[in-house]
Amino acid sequence: MSYKVASTSPQNVAVLVFPFASHPGSVLQFVRSISAMAPDMKFTFFSLSRSNSSLFSGSGFDNIKPYNIWDDEGFGAGNPLQQIELFLDRAACTFERAIEEAEAETGHKFGCLISDAFLWFAGDIAKKMHVPWVPIWMSGQRSLLAHIETDIIREKVGAPGQEDKPLDFLPDFSDEFRASDLPKEIVFGNLESPFARMLHKMGEKLLQATVVTINSFETMDLKVTAELKKRFNKLLLVGPLHIAQPVVSDDDRDGCLQWLDKHKPASVAYISFGSLGALPPIEVAALAEALEEGGFPFLWSFRGNKEDLPQGFVDRTSSIGKIVPWVNQVQILNHSSVGVCVTHCGWNSILESVTGGVPMIGRPDLADQKVNMRSVEVVWKICVRIEGGVFTKTGAIKALEQALLLEQGKEMRHRVGVLKQLAQEAVGPNGLSTQDLKALVEIIKS
Known part of the structure; x- marks a missing residue:
């Protein structure tokens, strides 16, 4: 059975999650912000079962459903970096297979692919699916600019030993920013190590995204935002997500x-x-x-x-x-x-x-x-x-x-x-972040 997107029908969206630290919760908050504006959309949240079980233990996610990808024995062993490297080694094939399985189970095709920006390969998956790719960057504008300028940074800074070199060759980075302020995976070392490769490939692939979204607000960093808008097909700032779509909780367990x-x-x-x-x-x-x-x-x-x-x-x-x-x-x-x-x-x-x-x-x-x-x-x-x-x-x-x-x-x-x-002001009824979120919903629907 084929599924054709129509304005009167729900839009099915696949969401690929980087299941570590605060990323899953932040991505869920992002999806909740979209779903609040477009309650007819249906979201499938692809992540590790242990991450999904903690996020979806309560109620209130009628149009956001978890879909568990692998959680084999031993995945939880080792330090966090080892876990991330194991995940990255398998993630692209695992997510792609999970999407195919979910489409076969429901009989509905996904019309859009949202992912954590770290998951650069989501762009390739979206291209195969012939659907928009919407990555969400969970940090600020300035760190994202550094990631997409990795090659220039390596060219200018060079070999280890220049950690104190100013980054004033980057737009709106004063000489108070130093090479040592950047993740070492950007500046030094082997770009083929799992984490460095992820960051480098992300910086390259985001330039091809349908729209890049950031959990920030434009007036927090106007000049860097303007630089990013020059580089991406489209940039939308939809934060701060925690006040745009607050999670109501009165949990004060320790008084x-x-x-x-x-x-x-x-x-x-x-x-x-x-x-x-x-x-x-x-x-x-x-x-x-x-x-x-x-x-x-x-x-x-x-x-x-x-x-x-x-x-x-x-x-x-x-x-x-x-x-x-x-x-x-x-x-x-x-x-x-x-x-x-x-x-x-x-x-x-x-x-x-x-x-x-x-x-x-x-x-x-x-x-x-x-x-x-x-x-x-x-x-x-x-x-x-x-x-x-x-x-x-x-x-x-x-x-x-x-x-x-x-x-x-x-x-x-x-x-x-x-x-x-x-x-x-940014998340108010007429704020810039609210307007950008509305624009994003229209992109996903179109």
């Missing part, structure tokens, strides 16, 4: 909001290093010592080993601090008591801090986190960088004082407040 209610406005340091982030033990201890010695109120979403904390730290700081394994980060960052977010500078955390009106202290680790941190530090001036790039007790105390106690913190809160307003 964090009540705890925050007892503190003065802009007085608490909220600390989180992401779903995969974990500080080295020596830095965990240094940050803890800084919090205790400085007497800074803190709420720490802690996913590391508590044995890395100084002995007796939890008891000694019980009057000023709270350590929990998980928080509803959007809720926390919108609480008036939170004065700074100590973060790895993942893009979701940056957007959530901006929309909460909260400045940052940045301690990036991998991927695009360093270029994100440099952006919030030198472009928007809403972040304090940890001296030397790693936590020491002295450096952490200095950064916390700057953000929470000194004039610099007040200035950062003012600037982040301006960005917060721009973000809210």
Whole structure:
């Protein structure tokens, strides 16, 4: 049975997911934003079964259905990078086969292919299917520009040893951006290693996409957005997704909001290093010592080993601090008591801090986190960088004082407040992100 798309019939859309870190949840948020504007569309969400089971454990996704691709024994073994490399080695063939199986099972052809931008091969699959390819980039404009300029960066920077070379040859990158701010897979090493190849191929293939979408808003980075629009067939900015299509949740399992209610406005340091982030033990201890010695109120979403904390730290700081394994980060960052977010500078955390009106202290680790941190530090001036790039007790105390106690913190809160307003305007009824999302829905329907 063949399926012909008609304006009165649902449009079937295949969604290919990069099933690691925060990517699946972000892609689902993106799809929910589209489905809210086009409830007649039907989305099939292709991902690992373990990822799908966590995302679709609740209800409320009538037109978004999970489709499990392989989850063989042993896939979960090894460190996260090894898992990603195993996934990338098999992903293209596995996704293509899964799409064919889903079409055979339903008797309906897919009319569009949405994918995480990392999955560059989705462009080839979409070409075979003769359907539009809509990749979504889950980070900011500036890191995406760096990815599509990988060959130029390698030509200009050259061999290892030039990590301090300025990136001022890139559009709107000042000399404060350095080669060391980029993922090493962009600048140095073997482009055929799995992760480097993924990023390089992505930078090439996105130029062929029907439309590239970004979880950001145009006024956050106007000049870089303009540069990207010159390079892509079409660029649409549809974020911040977490306020464009908020997930309503009152989960406060550890009483964090009540705890925050007892503190003065802009007085608490909220600390989180992401779903995969974990500080080295020596830095965990240094940050803890800084919090205790400085007497800074803190709420720490802690996913590391508590044995890395100084002995007796939890008891000694019980009057000023709270350590929990998980928080509803959007809720926390919108609480008036939170004065700074100590973060790895993942893009979701940056957007959530901006929309909460909260400045940052940045301690990036991998991927695009360093270029994100440099952006919030030198472009928007809403972040304090940890001296030397790693936590020491002295450096952490200095950064916390700057953000929470000194004039610099007040200035950062003012600037982040301006960005917060721009973000809210972008997703408003007539905002730029809302208009771009409407344009995307029309592209998918056509």
